[in-house]
Amino acid sequence: MYLLTIFLPLINFIICFFFGRYLGRFVTSIYSCLLMALAWISCLLLFYEVIFCRSNCLIDFGTWLSLTSISISWSFYFDQLAVLMLFTVLSISTVVHIYSCGYMETDPHFIRFMSYLSLFTFFMNIIATADNLFVFFLGWEGVGVCSYLLINFWSSRLEANKSALKAILINRIGDCFLFLGMILIALTCYTLDFSIFLTYFPSFYNYDLFLDIYFCNILISKYTLISLLLFGGVMGKSAQLGLHTWLPDAMEGPTPVSALIHAATMVTAGTFLLIRCAPIFQLSSLSITIITTIGAFTSFIGAIIGLFQTDIKKVIAYSTLSQLGYMVFACGTANYEGAMFHLVNHAFFKALLFLSAGIVIHMLLSEQDMRKMGGLIKLMSLTYIFMLIGSMSLIGFPFLTGFYSKEFILEAATASNMRIMQFAYTLGAITVFMTACYSVRLLIWTFVGLFSGTKVVFATGKLHEPSAVMVYPLIFLAIASIFLGYVLQDLLVGPGSLFWQNTSIPSIHLKNNYFFNEASFVDQLKTFENRWNLINISDFIEIKKIEWYSYTSQQQINDISFMDFRLKLLPLIFSFIGLAFGSLILYFPHSKFRGIYPRIFRFLPKRFRYFRPFKLKALFAQKLYIDQFYNNYLVIPFLKQSHKIIYMLIEKGVWEKFGPLAIKNSMIRLQLKTQKFRQGFIYLFFLSVFLGVTIIFLENIIYGGIALILFLSINMINNLYKDNEPTL
Amino acid sequence: MLILLNLTSIFIILFVIGFIIALLARKNIIIMLIALEIMLIASVIIFAITSLDFDSLWGQVIAIIVLTVAATETALGLALMVAYFKLREVIFVDFVSTIKG
Numbered sequence: 001m002y003l004l005t006i007f008l009p010l011i012n013f014i015i016c017f018f019f020g021r022y023l024g025r026f027v028t029s030i031y032s033c034l035l036m037a038l039a040w041i042s043c044l045l046l047f048y049e050v051i052f053c054r055s056n057c058l059i060d061f062g063t064w065l066s067l068t069s070i071s072i073s074w075s076f077y078f079d080q081l082a083v084l085m086l087f088t089v090l091s092i093s094t095v096v097h098i099y100s101c102g103y104m105e106t107d108p109h110f111i112r113f114m115s116y117l118s119l120f121t122f123f124m125n126i127i128a129t130a131d132n133l134f135v136f137f138l139g140w141e142g143v144g145v146c147s148y149l150l151i152n153f154w155s156s157r158l159e160a161n162k163s164a165l166k167a168i169l170i171n172r173i174g175d176c177f178l179f180l181g182m183i184l185i186a187l188t189c190y191t192l193d194f195s196i197f198l199t200y201f202p203s204f205y206n207y208d209l210f211l212d213i214y215f216c217n218i219l220i221s222k223y224t225l226i227s228l229l230l231f232g233g234v235m236g237k238s239a240q241l242g243l244h245t246w247l248p249d250a251m252e253g254p255t256p257v258s259a260l261i262h263a264a265t266m267v268t269a270g271t272f273l274l275i276r277c278a279p280i281f282q283l284s285s286l287s288i289t290i291i292t293t294i295g296a297f298t299s300f301i302g303a304i305i306g307l308f309q310t311d312i313k314k315v316i317a318y319s320t321l322s323q324l325g326y327m328v329f330a331c332g333t334a335n336y337e338g339a340m341f342h343l344v345n346h347a348f349f350k351a352l353l354f355l356s357a358g359i360v361i362h363m364l365l366s367e368q369d370m371r372k373m374g375g376l377i378k379l380m381s382l383t384y385i386f387m388l389i390g391s392m393s394l395i396g397f398p399f400l401t402g403f404y405s406k407e408f409i410l411e412a413a414t415a416s417n418m419r420i421m422q423f424a425y426t427l428g429a430i431t432v433f434m435t436a437c438y439s440v441r442l443l444i445w446t447f448v449g450l451f452s453g454t455k456v457v458f459a460t461g462k463l464h465e466p467s468a469v470m471v472y473p474l475i476f477l478a479i480a481s482i483f484l485g486y487v488l489q490d491l492l493v494g495p496g497s498l499f500w501q502n503t504s505i506p507s508i509h510l511k512n513n514y515f516f517n518e519a520s521f522v523d524q525l526k527t528f529e530n531r532w533n534l535i536n537i538s539d540f541i542e543i544k545k546i547e548w549y550s551y552t553s554q555q556q557i558n559d560i561s562f563m564d565f566r567l568k569l570l571p572l573i574f575s576f577i578g579l580a581f582g583s584l585i586l587y588f589p590h591s592k593f594r595g596i597y598p599r600i601f602r603f604l605p606k607r608f609r610y611f612r613p614f615k616l617k618a619l620f621a622q623k624l625y626i627d628q629f630y631n632n633y634l635v636i637p638f639l640k641q642s643h644k645i646i647y648m649l650i651e652k653g654v655w656e657k658f659g660p661l662a663i664k665n666s667m668i669r670l671q672l673k674t675q676k677f678r679q680g681f682i683y684l685f686f687l688s689v690f691l692g693v694t695i696i697f698l699e700n701i702i703y704g705g706i707a708l709i710l711f712l713s714i715n716m717i718n719n720l721y722k723d724n725e726p727t728l
Numbered sequence: 729m730l731i732l733l734n735l736t737s738i739f740i741i742l743f744v745i746g747f748i749i750a751l752l753a754r755k756n757i758i759i760m761l762i763a764l765e766i767m768l769i770a771s772v773i774i775f776a777i778t779s780l781d782f783d784s785l786w787g788q789v790i791a792i793i794v795l796t797v798a799a800t801e802t803a804l805g806l807a808l809m810v811a812y813f814k815l816r817e818v819i820f821v822d823f824v825s826t827i828k829g
Binding site for chain 1: 736737740747750751752754760821822824825
C-alpha cells in the first residue's frame with residue numbers, strides 16, 4: 001500500500017506512454033483515472049495509518065550509490081509531513097486527471113498528456129516521501145522536466161516554447177544553488193539522510209568545529225551558507241521574487257497543467273523543502289531574515305502585479321505567487337505548521353480557481369483575456385459558483401478554508417517580536433487587501449455585466465456548462481475549499497495536537513523573541529563574567545540553549561491562540577475593506593447607479609478630473625519591467641560575452657586548433673603521408689615489422705648490445721690469457 | 729656461462745642470416761619460409777641453452793612448442809603457396825598484393 005501510493009502513477013505513465021496507442025483514447029482515460037483514484041484511496045489509508053494511528057514507516061530498497069565516505073540509499077520515509085503532502089498531491093492529481101479527460105478530449109496527443117501528468121505525480125510523490133536529499137533531488141529535477149514537457153505540450157506555439165525554456169532555465173539556477181547546498185551538507189555531515197543531518201546541525205550548534213567557512217572569499221557561517229543555498233533552490237522552485245518570472249509565463253501550458261503543477265503542487269515543493277529542512281533554517285538568524293523579507297515582498301508584489309493583469313490565468317498565477325510568498329514568510333517566522341496548512345489549503349482552492357477558469361477558457365474557445373468576457377454568470381452559473389467559492393477561500397472569507405491558514409500565518413507573524421516579522425505582517429496585511437481586490441475584479445470582469453467578447457465566440461462558442469466529466473471533480477474541490485480548513489485546523493495547528501510530534505519540526509523551534517546573534521551574546525556574557533566572576537559561562541549557555549529549544553510549536557500555537565482578539569481581527573477587516581472597495585469600484589459600471597459616475601467627476605477640480613495614472617498602470621501591467629530588466633541587463637550581455645569567449649575563443653579557437661579535433665585532423669594527414677610507403681611487397685612488411693620492434697625495444701637493444709660486446713670482449717681477453725684451459 | 733655466450737653468438741649469427749635471407753629473397757616464397765624457420769630455430773636454441781644453464785625444463789618445453797608452431801606455420805605457408813600457384817602458376821610473391829580479395 002505504501003509503495004502503491006508512490007508507484008501507481010509511474011505504472012500509469014509506463015502503460016500510457018508505451019502502450020497507450022494500442023489501448024486507445026477512451027480506455028486510456030478510464031484506466032489512468034482509475035489508477036490515480038486507486039493511488040488516492042491507498043493514500044487515504046496511509047493517512048489513517050500514519051497520521052491517526054501514528055505509525056511512521058521507512059521503506060529502504062537498498063543502496064543506490066556507495067562512495068567512500070557517503071552512502072545513498074533508495075529509501076522512502078512516510079511521516080506525517082510526507083503523507084499530508086502525498087494526500088494533497090494525489091487529491092489534486094486525481095481531480096486533474098479526470099478533468100483533463102474533458103478538457104483535452106479533442107487534443108490529438110491526449111494520451112501523451114495523461115502520461116506526462118502521471119509521471120509528474122510520481123516525481124511529486126518522490127519529493128514528498130524521499131528520505132534523503134539525493135532522492136529528493138531526483139524528484140525535484142523530475143518535476144522540473146515534467147513541467148517543461150507540459151508547458152511545452154502545445155509545442156507548435158512559439159510562446160509555449162519560450163515559456164517552457166524560460167521555466168526550465170530559471171529553475172536550473174535554483175537547482176544549482178540547491179545542489180551546492182547538498183554538496184556542502186555532504187561535506188559537513190558525510191550523509192544526505194534527512195533524519196541524520198537535520199539532527200546533526202542543531203546538536204553541534206555550540207561547537208566551533210565547522211562554524212565558519214570561506215565562500216566566494218567571504219567568511220560566512222556554515223549554517224547560514226547552507227540555509228541560503230537551499231533557499232536559493234526554494235526560490236527557483238517556489239518562484240520567489242527574483243526568480244519568479246517563469247511562473248506567470250508558465251501559464252502558456254494547458255489549464256489542467258497550470259492547476260496541477262503551477263498552482264497546487266510543484267511550486268509548493270520549494271516550501272515543502274523549507275519545512276523539511278526547518279532545523280537548518282532555524283539556526284541562522286540572517287537566513288531567517290532573508291527568507292521572511294523575500295517571502296513578504298513576493299506576496300506583496302505578486303498581489304500588486306495581479307491587480308493590473310488582464311489575462312485571467314495570469315491573474316490567478318500572480319495570486320499563486322502571492323500565496324507562495326505567504327507560505328515562505330510563514331516559514332521565516334518559524335511557523336512551519338501554518339506554512340504546511342496553507343500549502344494544503346491553497347492547493348485545493350487554487351486548483352479549483354484554475355480549473356473553473358479552465359472551463360471558462362475552454363468554453364470561450366481559448367479566449368483568456370478578461371476584457372473580452374463578461375456576463376457569463378447567466379450562461380455558466382455553476383462555474384461562477386465554483387469561482388466564487390475559490391475566490392472567497394483565497395480572500396480568507398470567514399470559515400472557508402483559506403481563512404484558517406492565512407489568519408494563522410499573519411497572527412504568527414504578529415506574535416513574534418522580531419522587527420522583520422512585524423514588517424512582514426504589515427506587507428501581508430496589505431496583501432490581504434489587494435487579494436480581495438483582484439479576486440473581485442476577476443469575478444466581476446468575467447461573470448458580471450454584458451458579454452463583451454467577439455461575435456465569433458458568441459456564435460460558435462459553447463457558452464454553457466461543460467460536460468459532467470469537467471464539472472463533477474470540481475464539486476469535490478469546492479467542498480474541500482469550504483470545509484478542509486475547518487477539518488484540518490485542529491489537527492495541524494490546534495493547541496495540543498500531536499500531529500508534528502514525530503516530524504523534524506517541534507524539536508528545533510527557536511523562539512524568535514529570543515533569537516539573537518550567538519557571538520554577541522557570548523561577548524556580553526564574558527563581560528558580565530569579568531565583572532562579577534560569579535557564573536560559569538558555559539553552564540549559562542547550556543541553560544540558555546535549553547530555553548531556546550523548549551519553545552516548541554505548541555507554545556507558539558498557544559501564543560497565537562491567546563492573542564489579543566482585536567489584533568487577530570485586523571487582517572479580516574483588511575480583507576473585507578478590500579472586498580467592499582473592489583466591489584464598489586468594479587461593480588459600479590454595471591449597476592443601475594452608473595449614471596452617477598460622470599457626475600462625481602464634475603465636482604472634482606479639473607486636474608483630478610482627468611487624472612489617469614497611466615505610467616503607474618503600465619509599470620504594474622508590465623510586471624514591474626522585471627523581465628525586460630533581466631533581458632537587457634543580464635541575459636543579452638551574458639549571451640554576447642559567452643558567444644565571444646566560450647564559442648568563438650574556446651570552442652572554435654582552442655579546441656579546434658589544439659583539441660581532439662586537431663588530433664583527429666593531424667592523424668588523417670599523417671595517414672595520408674604514410675600511405676605512400678606501402679608498396680605491397682612482402683619483404684617491406686617484414687622490414688617494417690623488424691624496424692618497429694627495433695624502435696620499441698631500442699633502448700634495450702642498445703644496452704643489450706653494449707653488454708653483449710663487453711661480455712664477448714672480456715671472454716676473448718680471458719681466452720687470450722688462458723690458452724691452456726679448455727673453453728668448454 | 730662461456731657455453732652460453734658462445735651459443736648466444738651462434739643464435740645471433742643464425743638469426744641475422746635468417747633475417748637477411750628473408751629480406752633479400754623477395755621472390756621465392758619457399759626460401760622465405762626456410763628463412764623464417766631458421767630464425768625460429770635460432771630462438772629455440774637460446775631457449776634450450778638457457779634451460780640447460782638454469783636447470784629448468786621449461787625452456788625445452790617451450791622449444792618443443794615453438795617447433796610445433798613453426799611446423800604449423802610452414803604448413804600454412806605452403807598451403808598458401810599452393811593456392812597461389814593454382815591461381816597464377818608462379819610462386820614469385822613480388823606482386824602477391826595484386827590478388828586482393
